[in-house]
Amino acid sequence: MTPAIDGPRLPALNGQAKALCVFLHGYGADGNDLIAIGAEWRKAMPDVAFVSPHAPERCIASPSGRQWFPLTFRDPDERRRGVISARPALDAFLDAELARHQLPADRLVLVGFSQGAMMALHVGLRRPVAPAAILGFSGMLVSPEALKDEAKSKPPILLVHGERDDVIPVDALFAAMDGLGAAEIPVEWHLSPGLGHGIDGEGLRQGGHFLTSALKPRRTSLRSSSQA
Structure with a gap:
């Protein structure tokens, strides 16, 4: 049975949501860790609803926290097995939240930190309809x-x-860019100087700008039917 997950929410400031932002927290944290970012971003994105689900498993290394999948840091294949096993529960949650707000699948954005970023990339790139x-x-x-x-x-x-990340070294950023590029998936990147394993103000600013731009309605070009 796919485990049900849930977490804190922030409704769209303008009432009816026109898009959904889902935060995916890191190993040993829970949904409360990232929902405050939604409180910071929502003024610039008043039509967006925010939700930050708690991962389905208790974290062995941090019993008060949660994990999307267990990590021993000894098995090189555990991340692959982990994202695969955690995907059904997250996919079900995403579908339910989109239905809750009566939104199409392409009005979804995924924001992940650390293990949550692994989940965002793994699940988001395998959704039948691309997230925004x-x-x-x-x-x-x-x-x-x-x-x-x-x-x-x-x-x-x-x-x-973060340039000085000692949990997931910055080499992971460049490896991800290479992997996405090889699959012809567009990717932008930002390196935060002097930052360790965390999120700084500039990263939040750039992330908020990126999402705001991605959620703007696409203009459709109209061809005039009149002839000169």
Whole structure:
């Protein structure tokens, strides 16, 4: 049975949401860790609803926190197995939240930190309908070699990483860019000078701008039927 997940929410400031932003927290945290970012962004995105679900499992390393999947840091394949096993619960949650707000699947943005960024990339790129955007902080792309066969969509992506990250070293950012590029998936990136494993003000500013731009209604060009 797919475990049900839930977490704190912020409704759209303008009432009826026209898009949904889902935060995916890191290993050992929970949904309360990132929902405050929604409170900061919502003034610039008043038509967006925000939700930050708690991952489905208790974290062995931090019993008061949660995990999307267990980590021993000894098994090189555990991340691959982990994102695959955690995907059904997250997909079900995303579908339910979109239905709650009566939104189409392309009005979804995923924002992940660390392990949550791994989930955002893994799940977002395999959704039948592309999310409007994926924003990953201090994460990594799990099994980039599988993307050519498994990716179903190519949403715009922004990856943000701390230059001095000692949990997920900055090399993971460049590896992710290479993997996404090889699969012909567009990606932007920002390196935060002097930052460790975290999110700084500039990363939040750039992330908010990226999502605001991604959620703007696309203009359709009209061809005039009149002849000179």
